[in-house]
Amino acid sequence: MSTPAGPTPNARPSWALDAENLDAAMSEVPLFMKELPTEENDTLAALQSLVYDGTPEEIAENFKNQGxxxxxxxxxxxxxxIKFYTQALDVECQDQKLNEACYANRAAVNLELQNYGKALYRSAKALFALDRLDEALDCCDHALAVDPENRAVIQERERCQKxxxxxxEKKRKEEExxxxxxxxxxxxxxxxxxxKIKFEVTDETxxxxxxxQLDEETNTLSWPVFFLYPEHKESDYIQAFNETNTFQDHLEVMFExxxxxxxxxxxxxxxIEIYFENTTGLRPTLVKIGKKLQLGKILSLDKYTIINGVASFIILSKTSPFKEEFLGRYKK
Structure with a gap:
């Protein structure tokens, strides 16, 4: 059986672009080239020559209009x-009015760009004063896009960035x-x-x-401690009494x-004798402790409670009549 005559189904004409590789195919067309080819290209050369087709005056006029x-x-x-006005002047046509127009137009654009740069610079300084630093930096970047060599703007940008x-860095340190x-x-x-230390709070302040306090070198705790002398209505405050220290360690210095x-x-x-008040029972009692005991041992006792974050201990004189009177208050 013979094959019917006619074109092959879905055949692509020789002049058509490859749909599957459209970007690559388009880049070979002079009008759509993204980069100039290194080898000679007659079509591209012809298109480029159109820009300079005509008399110098016509070419300059064309560039001026594009500008x-x-x-x-x-x-x-x-x-x-600015580029187009410069290209028009590069033609060096003999029409002085046309050249003057290109010079004037280019100068006007440059002037606007310079004023724009100054405005951005002043805005950057004002924003810096308000501590709106990201906006100030953005103004500097825009100003430098207009005038990359502007030393004042460069310095202002450096100041903003600094x-x-x-x-x-300050925020990082605070967070750390x-x-x-x-x-x-x-x-x-x-x-x-x-x-297993117990606390009781009666005064939030x-x-x-x-x-x-934590001593990270020894991995021990230090506590605020009151020594109370009820006979004389006096007290001593120790801001950091380490839990490994004994009462004797501090009292020897205090009573030197x-x-x-x-x-x-x-x-x-x-x-002297040392006591603490036991408030865990139905009524308070006094518990006598030895001077050579470590603070930590006492604080961990079931009978001991730290009131308002400060450990307190009562100091009495053995020979003072006040001692028996004071102890008697807890026996009634």
């Missing part, structure tokens, strides 16, 4: 307008500080929980000012010299 069209597009076309970098503080607090909370309020010199290391 006017570019200028008419607004600031986005100013750079192209300020931006400084703020970014907050992160470390958060981690430290979480670690302290965990250590306190592990030690006082509790907020009391701070537990007689206290100003201890006229009878009854409060000496050999003549």
């Amino acid at each position: 006017n069209e570019a200028y008419g597009r607004g600031r986005a076309g100013f750079a192209d307008a 300020r931006i970098d400084l703020i970014a 500080k907050k992160r470390k503080e958060k981690e430290k607090k979480e670690k302290i909370d965990k250590m306190v929980k592990e030690r 006082v509790a907020k000012t009391a701070q537990i 010299q007689p206290a100003p309020w201890d006229a009878k010199q009854e409060y000496t290391m050999d003549n």
